[in-house]
Amino acid sequence: MPDPSPAPLALVIDDEPQMRRLLRTLLEADGLRVLDAATAGEGLILAAQKPPALVLLDLGLPDMDGGEALRRLREWCRAPVLILSVRDADDQKVQALDGGADDYVTKPFSAAELSARVRVLLRRAQTAGGAGEGSVWESGPLRVDLAARTVSVNGGEVRLTATEWSLLALFVRHAGRVLTHRQILREVWGPNAEEHRQYLRVYMAHLRRKVEGDGPPRLLRTEPGVGYRLVTAEK
Numbered sequence: 001m002p003d004p005s006p007a008p009l010a011l012v013i014d015d016e017p018q019m020r021r022l023l024r025t026l027l028e029a030d031g032l033r034v035l036d037a038a039t040a041g042e043g044l045i046l047a048a049q050k051p052p053a054l055v056l057l058d059l060g061l062p063d064m065d066g067g068e069a070l071r072r073l074r075e076w077c078r079a080p081v082l083i084l085s086v087r088d089a090d091d092q093k094v095q096a097l098d099g100g101a102d103d104y105v106t107k108p109f110s111a112a113e114l115s116a117r118v119r120v121l122l123r124r125a126q127t128a129g130g131a132g133e134g135s136v137w138e139s140g141p142l143r144v145d146l147a148a149r150t151v152s153v154n155g156g157e158v159r160l161t162a163t164e165w166s167l168l169a170l171f172v173r174h175a176g177r178v179l180t181h182r183q184i185l186r187e188v189w190g191p192n193a194e195e196h197r198q199y200l201r202v203y204m205a206h207l208r209r210k211v212e213g214d215g216p217p218r219l220l221r222t223e224p225g226v227g228y229r230l231v232t233a234e235k
Contacts, residue, residue, distance in 0.1 A: 008053035008122055012036040013043035013069065014084065015062050019107075023056060023084075026111050030118060038062075040069035052079050054121055059085040059096065067099055074100035080121035084109070090225030097180045097226065104178065104226075120176040120232075137172045139219060139232045142211055144172050153211055163188065164207045171220065171230035180227040204228065 010032045012023045020036045027034050035050060037043035040061045047055065055073065059066030070081060080102040085092075088106045096104055102124075103117050137144045141154040146169060151158040160168065166188045171179070182194045189199060208220050221229045 007031050007033050009033045009035065009050060010054045010056060010118075011043060011047055011050075011052035011079075012056045013040060013061065013066075014056070014058040015039065015060070016058075019058070019084075023114075026114060027056075027118070030115055032118075040064035040066070040072075044069065044072060047073060047077055047079075051077070053125065054118065055079055055081045056084055057081055057101075059083060059087055059092070067095060070096065070099050070101060080125050082117060082121060093223075093226050094180050094182070097178055098182060102177050124176045137175060142219060144168060146172060151211065158210050160207070160210065163203055164210070167203055167207055168211070171228070175230045176232070178223050178227055178229045184227060 010027045012020055012027070012034060014020050014023065014036070015038050017038075020038070024034045024036060032054070035046050035052070037046055041063050043055075043057070046052075055077070057066055057070060057073075061069060066083070066085065070083075073081065081100065083093075083096045083101045083104040084107060085096075085104070086107045087093075093104045102121055105114060105117060137146070143152045144150075149165065149169075151160055151165075151168065167184070170184065170187050181197050181200060184200055185193045185196060189196070193199060204220065208217050212219060219230060219232075221231055223229055
């Protein structure tokens with residue numbers, strides 16, 4: 001019988017030996033293979049030699065700023081990138097996400113949180129970015145058919161305006177990923193609207209009310225100071 005497919009390969013780029021050991025232990029416990037590097041230069045070489053399924057990248061590297069390492073990686077690597085950093089300022093998170101990162105976790109973090117974020121990123125990569133054109137995305141009571149441009153909640157049709165549909169479709173195509181305010185405004189309203197966050201707040205309130213009711217949002221989550229994320233409903 002042929003050998004089973006190898007486990008996904010995770011690449012850890014972090015200059016702290018204790019953090020690399022911890023991440024290796026956590027990732028291997030989740031069934032991943034792990035390569036690690038202490039510098040950006042070494043990490044970029046490893047990524048080129050053995051393309052990873054996921055990259056975990058620290059921003060405070062000794063030889064190169066993590067933002068520059070991310071920029072270089074994104075020139076040719078499409079693997080999801082999870083930023084792990086002690087930098088917790090909103091503008092730094094936004095800069096990393098706008099620069100091509102898929103998610104951002106602030107150190108220190110819990111093992112459960114990291115494991116959940118890794119699973120979401122790998123699942124999203126395996127399904128080519130969430131729901132593709134012509135496919136259906138479902139979570140809890142919400143069902144979105146991108147091809148038919150229909151939305152239903154608990155089996156009942158929900159009518160959206162053109163802008164509300166554009167917002168929801170954007171989130172579905174990037175399900176699980178944090179989208180910054182600027183990214184959303186640029187995609188839905190165009191490049192000249194990147195600073196008009198009041199547009200986004202108003203439309204997000206309308207969209208949430210239609211697809212989630214008046215209770216606390218479970219699917220369309222706010223990432224304070226950064227943007228929004230569409231998540232899978234908790235069971």
